[in-house]
Amino acid sequence: MFEFELVATDGAARAGAWRLPHGTVETPCFMPVGTQGTVKALAPSDLETSGAQIVLGNTYHLNLRPGADLVAKFGGLNRFMAWPKPILTDSGGFQVFSLEGIRKITEEGVTFRSHIDGSEHFLSPERAVEIQWALAPDVAMAFDHVIPGGSGRGAVQDALERTQRWLERCRDRHEGLGRQAAGGSGLEAAGGRRQTLVPIIKGGTFTNLRRAALRDILDTGDWHAIAVGGLSVGEPKEEMRAVLEDLQSVLPGGLPRYLMGVGFPADIVASIGLGMDLADCVAPTRMGRHGTAFTDDGQVNIPAARWREDESPLDEGCDCEACRTFSRGYLRHLFAAGELLGVRMLSLHNVRYLIRLAGRARAAIVAGTFAAWSRDWLRRYTSREPE
Amino acid sequence: MFEFELVATDGAARAGAWRLPHGTVETPCFMPVGTQGTVKALAPSDLETSGAQIVLGNTYHLNLRPGADLVAKFGGLNRFMAWPKPILTDSGGFQVFSLEGIRKITEEGVTFRSHIDGSEHFLSPERAVEIQWALAPDVAMAFDHVIPGGSGRGAVQDALERTQRWLERCRDRHEGLGRQAAGGSGLEAAGGRRQTLVPIIKGGTFTNLRRAALRDILDTGDWHAIAVGGLSVGEPKEEMRAVLEDLQSVLPGGLPRYLMGVGFPADIVASIGLGMDLADCVAPTRMGRHGTAFTDDGQVNIPAARWREDESPLDEGCDCEACRTFSRGYLRHLFAAGELLGVRMLSLHNVRYLIRLAGRARAAIVAGTFAAWSRDWLRRYTSREPE
Numbered sequence: 090m091f092e093f094e095l096v097a098t099d100g101a102a103r104a105g106a107w108r109l110p111h112g113t114v115e116t117p118c119f120m121p122v123g124t125q126g127t128v129k130a131l132a133p134s135d136l137e138t139s140g141a142q143i144v145l146g147n148t149y150h151l152n153l154r155p156g157a158d159l160v161a162k163f164g165g166l167n168r169f170m171a172w173p174k175p176i177l178t179d180s181g182g183f184q185v186f187s188l189e190g191i192r193k194i195t196e197e198g199v200t201f202r203s204h205i206d207g208s209e210h211f212l213s214p215e216r217a218v219e220i221q222w223a224l225a226p227d228v229a230m231a232f233d234h235v236i237p238g239g240s241g242r243g244a245v246q247d248a249l250e251r252t253q254r255w256l257e258r259c260r261d262r263h264e265g266l267g268r269q270a271a272g273g274s275g276l277e278a279a280g281g282r283r284q285t286l287v288p289i290i291k292g293g294t295f296t297n298l299r300r301a302a303l304r305d306i307l308d309t310g311d312w313h314a315i316a317v318g319g320l321s322v323g324e325p326k327e328e329m330r331a332v333l334e335d336l337q338s339v340l341p342g343g344l345p346r347y348l349m350g351v352g353f354p355a356d357i358v359a360s361i362g363l364g365m366d367l368a369d370c371v372a373p374t375r376m377g378r379h380g381t382a383f384t385d386d387g388q389v390n391i392p393a394a395r396w397r398e399d400e401s402p403l404d405e406g407c408d409c410e411a412c413r414t415f416s417r418g419y420l421r422h423l424f425a426a427g428e429l430l431g432v433r434m435l436s437l438h439n440v441r442y443l444i445r446l447a448g449r450a451r452a453a454i455v456a457g458t459f460a461a462w463s464r465d466w467l468r469r470y471t472s473r474e475p476e
Numbered sequence: 477m478f479e480f481e482l483v484a485t486d487g488a489a490r491a492g493a494w495r496l497p498h499g500t501v502e503t504p505c506f507m508p509v510g511t512q513g514t515v516k517a518l519a520p521s522d523l524e525t526s527g528a529q530i531v532l533g534n535t536y537h538l539n540l541r542p543g544a545d546l547v548a549k550f551g552g553l554n555r556f557m558a559w560p561k562p563i564l565t566d567s568g569g570f571q572v573f574s575l576e577g578i579r580k581i582t583e584e585g586v587t588f589r590s591h592i593d594g595s596e597h598f599l600s601p602e603r604a605v606e607i608q609w610a611l612a613p614d615v616a617m618a619f620d621h622v623i624p625g626g627s628g629r630g631a632v633q634d635a636l637e638r639t640q641r642w643l644e645r646c647r648d649r650h651e652g653l654g655r656q657a658a659g660g661s662g663l664e665a666a667g668g669r670r671q672t673l674v675p676i677i678k679g680g681t682f683t684n685l686r687r688a689a690l691r692d693i694l695d696t697g698d699w700h701a702i703a704v705g706g707l708s709v710g711e712p713k714e715e716m717r718a719v720l721e722d723l724q725s726v727l728p729g730g731l732p733r734y735l736m737g738v739g740f741p742a743d744i745v746a747s748i749g750l751g752m753d754l755a756d757c758v759a760p761t762r763m764g765r766h767g768t769a770f771t772d773d774g775q776v777n778i779p780a781a782r783w784r785e786d787e788s789p790l791d792e793g794c795d796c797e798a799c800r801t802f803s804r805g806y807l808r809h810l811f812a813a814g815e816l817l818g819v820r821m822l823s824l825h826n827v828r829y830l831i832r833l834a835g836r837a838r839a840a841i842v843a844g845t846f847a848a849w850s851r852d853w854l855r856r857y858t859s860r861e862p863e
Contacts, residue, residue, distance in 0.1 A: 125813040126806070132817060133801060155784070155809045162785060163805060171801045397542070398549060414520065414558045418550060419513070422542045426512040429816060430519060 091285045091313035093345045099459040101337050101364040104451045107314070107345045109175040109227040110283045111167060114142045116345060116366035117450050119357060119443040120177060121373065125150050126160070126170045129374040130429075130436040133172050139409065139441040140448065143175040143227075145369050148220050149184035153203050153210070157223040165225030176226035177287075177369075180217040180259075183350075186235035194234075196251070214258035218286065222266045226284065230316065231259040233289045238322030245293040252291050253305045259286060260310050286310075287347065289318040294328040296335040303339055315340065316347040317365070321356065329356075333363035340364065354383050354446055355470060358463050361450045368447075373439030378432050380424045383442040385466070387473045391417065391435060392424040409441035410434065478672045478700035480732045486846040488724050488751040491838045494701070494732045496562040496614040497670045498554060501529045503732060503753035504837050506744060506830040507564060508760065512537050513547070513557045516761040517816075517823040520559045526796065526828040527835065530562040530615075532756050535607050536571035540590050540597070544610040552612030563613035564674075564756075567604040567646075570737075573622035581621075583638070601645035605673065609653045613671065617703065618646040620676045625709030632680040639678050640692045646673060647697050673697075674734065676705040681715040683722040690726055702727065703734040704752070708743065716743075720750035727751065741770050741833055742857060745850050748837045755834075760826030765819050767811045770829040772853070774860045778804065778822060779811040796828035797821065 090108060097104040105116040121128045121136065122145045128136060136144060146166050151157060163169040166176050185192055185199045192201035198213025217232035232255055234248040263286045288306045292298035306315065317336065320329045333348070340346055345366040351357060352370015360368060373383070380392040384404040389396075391403070399417040411420065411434035423431030453462035477495060484491040492503040508515045508523065509532045515523060523531060533553050538544060550556040553563050572579055572586045579588035585600025604619035619642055621635040650673045675693045679685035693702065704723065707716045720735070727733055732753040738744060739757015747755060760770070767779040771791040776783075778790070786804040798807065798821035810818030840849035 125809075125815055127810060127813075127815050127817045130816045130820075132797065132820070134797065154813055155805075159785065159805070163787060163803065169803075169806055169809075171806070398546065400550060410519065410521065416550065416556075418542075418546070419556055419558070422512075422546075422556075423514060426514075426541055428512055428514050429517045429819065430514045432816065433517075433519070433820070 090283055093314070093343060095342065097455045097457075099454040099457050100362070102361050102450070102454045102459045103364060103366060104454040105345060105366055107366075109143070109285075111173065111175040111227050112142065114175060114367075115448075115451060117357075117361045117447045117454075118142055118367050119352070119447045120145050120367060120369040121440045121444075122147070122369055122371045123170065123172075124371070125154065126166065128436075128440065129371075129378065130433040131374070131440065133170070135410075135437050136172065136440070139437065140444045141174070141440070142444075143177060143367075144172060146170075146176055146178045146224060146226060147181070147184065148178050148217060148224065149181035149212075151178075151224060152181065152220050153205055157220040161223040161225070165223075167225070175228065176224075177228035177347075178221050178224050178226045178230065179349075180221065180230040180232040181212050182217070182230075182233045182235050185212050196254075198232075214255040215262040218259050218262040218266065222263070222284065228314070229263070229284050229286050231256050231286060231288045233291060233318060235319070236293075238293075238319070238324055240293060242293075242295055242298070245291070245295055246298060249291045249298055249302050252289065253302065253309070256288050256306065256309055259288075285313040287314045287316050288312055289316045289349070290336070291319045292332075293319055294324050294332055296332060299332055299336055300339055303336070307341070312344060314345045314347060314367075316349055318349045320348065321351045321370075326356075326359075330359065330363065333360060333365065337364045352443065354443065355467060357443060357446060358450060358466060361447070361454075362459065362463055373443050374436040377434075377436035377439045380431070380435060381439075382435050383439050385469055387470055389417075391420050391431070393421070396421040403435075403438055404442065407438060407442060407445070409438045411438040477670055480701070480730060482729065484842045484844075486841040486844050487749070489748050489837070489841045489846045490751060490753060491841040492732060492753055494753075496530070496672075498560065498562040498614050499529065501562060501754075502835075502838060504744075504748045504834045504841075505529055505754050506739065506834045507532050507754060507756040508827045508831075509534070509756055509758045510557065510559075511758065512541065513553060515823075515827065516758075516765065517820040518761070518827065520557070522797075522824050523559065523827070526824065527831045528561070528827070529831075530564060530754075531559060533557075533563055533565045533611060533613060534568070534571065535565050535604060535611065536568035536599075538565075538611060539568065539607050540592055544607040548610040548612070552610075554612070562615065563611075564615035564734075565608045565611050565613045565617065566736075567608065567617040567619040568599050569604070569617075569620045569622050572599050583641075585619075601642040602649040605646050605649040605653065609650075609671065615701070616650070616671055616673050618643050618673060618675045620678060620705060622706070623680075625680075625706070625711055627680060629680075629682055629685070632678070632682055633685060636678045636685055636689050639676065640689065640696070643675050643693065643696055646675075672700040674701045674703050675699055676703045676736070677723070678706045679719075680706055681711050681719055683719060686719055686723055687726055690723070694728070699731060701732045701734060701754075703736055705736045707735065708738045708757075713743075713746075717746065717750065720747060720752065724751045739830065741830065742854060744830060744833060745837060745853060748834070748841075749846065749850055760830050761823040764821075764823035764826045767818070767822060768826075769822050770826050772856055774857055776804075778807050778818070780808070783808040790822075790825055791829065794825060794828060794832070796825045798825040 221229035352372040608616035
């Protein structure tokens with residue numbers, strides 16, 4: 090379990106298969122985000138027909154509402170949200186550190202107030218692991234110290250070192266819970282409660298800090314995957330590219346690599362070219378709610394008046410329900426009239442677009458044509474003037 | 477085409493089949509309402525799996541947005557909203573007469589201001605027929621003079637007489653459009669543009685006015701269906717019952733009978749028992765948006781805290797996606813968290829519930845057990861204290 094099989098490589102790009110308790114995830118793979126136990130506007134049946142292999146849940150949100158204990162009573166997040174395939178939960182770090190003004194950070198953890206009702210809560214490496222154990226996803230993330238993008242070297246190094254100390258605490262608590270569940274015989278044997286904990290490489294845009302972080306992580310445990318965090322937070326694209334290019338040569342080849350929070354089409358394709366295997370982002374559903382659709386010809390702003398009489402589908406090449414069923418003119422009407430079906434259809438399309446994009450990248454890698462495919466895709470994607 | 481076959485009767489209750497250009501509608505039948513060219517929160521695929529046989533569109537709303545001309549450019553409302561089965565449109569009368577303060581009524585028609593942008597519009601018998609011709613549903617409704625529920629006899633009689641004069645104008649315009657489309661050979665021959673116009677019996681709660689209205693209607697044309705309007709507008713249930721009971725004996729047996737705007741479960745079952753064949757209402761989707769579900773045990777208010785830990789489905793006996801997939805506790809979480817999936821699932825369930833309710837009534841009529849079935853259903857539906 091949790092083994093990663095490398096099926097093919099093409100340059101730095103990799104096609105793989107990651108075996109998880111609730112199913113095997115073929116990589117490269119885009120993971121839709123279900124913040125509050127639902128990928129916004131989509132049902133599990135929509136995710137299934139979209140080809141989703143794994144979805145994300147947010148520890149911060151789920152712990153506040155409905156509460157990790159309640160989810161556990163329902164038998165875990167898979168059963169609660171009726172999603173039978175793998176789930177990955179984040180640790181809540183990203184959310185609590187963004188609660189500027191209503192959170193206090195110490196070495197022990199973060200005390201914060203709920204954005205919902207102002208009640209006081211505490212999140213620490215141990216609590217983040219315990220909550221994720223209760224939510225029971227296949228993949229849990231380590232609790233990291235998140236700092237604003239663009240922070241200086243000193244701040245980045247401090248956060249990185251704390252993240253490393255917290256990683257040891259996450260590991261210890263996770264191993265303890267695994268032993269408890271298995272009656273002392275170790276995590277892997279814990280029947281239906283098998284879960285892997287994934288560490289996060291921090292270090293901002295400082296490549297040598299990133300390398301040091303990776304060394305520390307590899308010294309700290311026997312991991313099944315490694316995440317790259319703290320990118321896609323406002324830094325120039327070339328800097329993200331430089332970090333990934335540098336990490337490529339030192340990341341263990343046998344572990345899947347998860348690039349956190351990256352979800353725009355061009356970034357996904359670029360990251361795959363730089364050896365990343367998994368990506369997630371709220372972009373497809375958030376953009377969909379505002380009427381923006383991803384297509385091979387770039388973004389399309391459906392509420393715009395220019396689509397009023399347009400009888401063509403959103404995206405000729407797409408097989409999603411929105412593209413198979415409706416015209417741009419009708420979708421535009423739904424947004425003009427404030428109808429929920431519009432939000433749902435564009436969310437569905439965008440999720441399907443990114444999942445299909447990762448699938449097309451995978452096929453190109455297997456065929457050994459990734460460089461040409463990604464160049465052609467990017468040329469077409471960026472060829473039209475933005476609306 | 478437009479023939480109504482009476483399959484079985486059981487007391488006053490009828491099981492029938494109404495042949496329309498886009499499909500045959502088995503009655504009794506509940507028709508979901510798609511005000512703006514979409515049944516709120518539902519896709520055509522949802523309507524299909526819900527067993528919807530026919531949906532409603534609103535002339536008033538569609539004419540303001542996106543405009544009847546635009547819908548016609550897309551080939552009519554069926555193609556615009558991607559719904560291949562029958563559609564019935566109302567005439568806009570109900571909406572424009574409710575625009576108190578921003579509408580002026582004359583014998584010619586109604587001048588009114590749009591609720592969207594304040595622009596001035598005009599609706600008359602001829603315009604209502606022309607707009608519905610452009611929308612191209614199988615079934616169009618006559619433009620009637622709507623007055624508030626509870627109006628006195630004088631006002632009811634005046635409105636009824638105007639509705640009768642307007643019916644003649646509707647009929648003439650409809651016949652003219654049919655001849656035009658068929659090159660002079662009559663409506664029925666107009667290829668893909670076959671449409672039937674349905675008159676509306678008015679008369680408030682005055683049974684003799686209702687009878688007089690029916691006589692006038694039958695003298696005015698050769699109709700394929702008859703609607704009963706101006707009920708379910710706040711009058712006591714017994715008065716609605718008395719009107720339907722009285723009409724029962726004089727309504728032509730060979731035409732389907734459409735009771736307008738009735739859509740709560742107990743009213744639908746009662747109206748079927750009084751010989752009605754078709755009903756429509758926004759109730760299932762509107763109630764669903766607010767978290768109220770119809771079940772055989774009465775209404776359930778899903779956002780209530782009592783369902784927080786409930787692992788049972790919304791409605792044991794239901795086969796809709798919400799009931800097959802989710803627990804009450806999860807649906808409650810979706811409403812507490814403001815997630816669109818909750819709105820969609822309860823809308824879907826309520827629509828399916830009413831469609832299935834009409835189907836169960838039909839099966840009982842065919843089996844000759846309608847009286848017992850409806851008594852048992854009502855006893856259970858009303859046995860629990862409302863929440």
